[in-house]
Amino acid sequence: MSDRAQGQEVFAGIARRYDTLNRVLSFGQEQAWRRRGARWLPPGKLLDLGSGTGAALPVFGDRVVVALDPVPEMLALNQASVKVVALGEALPFGDESFDSVFSAYVFRNLTSISETLREIHRVLRPGGKAAVIGLGRPKGSFAAAVHRAGTAVVLPLAGAVVGARREYAYLHHSLDKLPPPEELFAGGPMEVEKIWRMGPLGFVYGALLGK
Numbered sequence: 001m002s003d004r005a006q007g008q009e010v011f012a013g014i015a016r017r018y019d020t021l022n023r024v025l026s027f028g029q030e031q032a033w034r035r036r037g038a039r040w041l042p043p044g045k046l047l048d049l050g051s052g053t054g055a056a057l058p059v060f061g062d063r064v065v066v067a068l069d070p071v072p073e074m075l076a077l078n079q080a081s082v083k084v085v086a087l088g089e090a091l092p093f094g095d096e097s098f099d100s101v102f103s104a105y106v107f108r109n110l111t112s113i114s115e116t117l118r119e120i121h122r123v124l125r126p127g128g129k130a131a132v133i134g135l136g137r138p139k140g141s142f143a144a145a146v147h148r149a150g151t152a153v154v155l156p157l158a159g160a161v162v163g164a165r166r167e168y169a170y171l172h173h174s175l176d177k178l179p180p181p182e183e184l185f186a187g188g189p190m191e192v193e194k195i196w197r198m199g200p201l202g203f204v205y206g207a208l209l210g211k
């Protein structure tokens with residue numbers, strides 16, 4: 001394996017199949033979940049952090065979008081007019097240069113959440129907002145155990161069917177990687193304005209963070 005983090009290797013391998021896989025795994029809901037986060041963001045300049053293939057672009061309306069991702073294979077499929085190959089942990093932008101930051105389905109793949117949150121805080125103008133959409137486990141240990149048992153069976157099967165076993169195994173394990181969003185964002189530096197749950201058993205979360 002190269003010196004890329006595991007998440008980046010996985011996305012380089014599945015770039016062309018990514019949108020279809022995502023649609024199937026989310027029962028066609030992944031865009032509605034993105035939209036519920038983007039609606040809270042102010043107009044102006046928006047950073048789509050971990051933009052990937054740019055699947056979220058339609059939910060940004062007339063905001064001016066900068067799409068950032070470390071994986072060129074993903075960005076090559078992205079229709080944004082400004083695309084930047086970089087990591088969330090080291091944003092190549094000046095202080096207070098964005099009105100909003102959006103990041104969907106990225107946080108499980110980051111090498112450092114605290115560094116990325118610090119960078120988001122730095123590049124946002126005062127009063128700017130960030131919306132994070134992420135996958136994890138449902139709230140409550142029983143629902144989480146049921147969901148874990150379900151994804152342990154369903155995801156390897158789905159992986160075998162579409163010839164992407166490794167990627168689906170990665171997804172199953174990455175769902176347990178992070179604490180729930182209430183804990184994840186509690187340490188700042190962004191202020192938690194609201195957290196909500198979506199999807200079956202609430203395994204998808206949204207978080208609105210303010211500077």
Ligand SMILES: C[S@@+](CC[C@H](N)C(=O)[O-])C[C@H]1O[C@@H](n2cnc3c(N)ncnc32)[C@H](O)[C@@H]1O
Pocket residue numbers: 007008011034049050051052053054055056068069070071074086087088089103104105106109110111
């Ligand atoms: C599941 S995809 C989500 C893509 C897009 N946000 C969406 O909603 O479809 C995760 C993306 O995070 C990117 N990524 C991985 N590590 C990253 C990092 N350290 N900083 C920023 N993005 C990262 C991957 O390359 C991939 O494009």
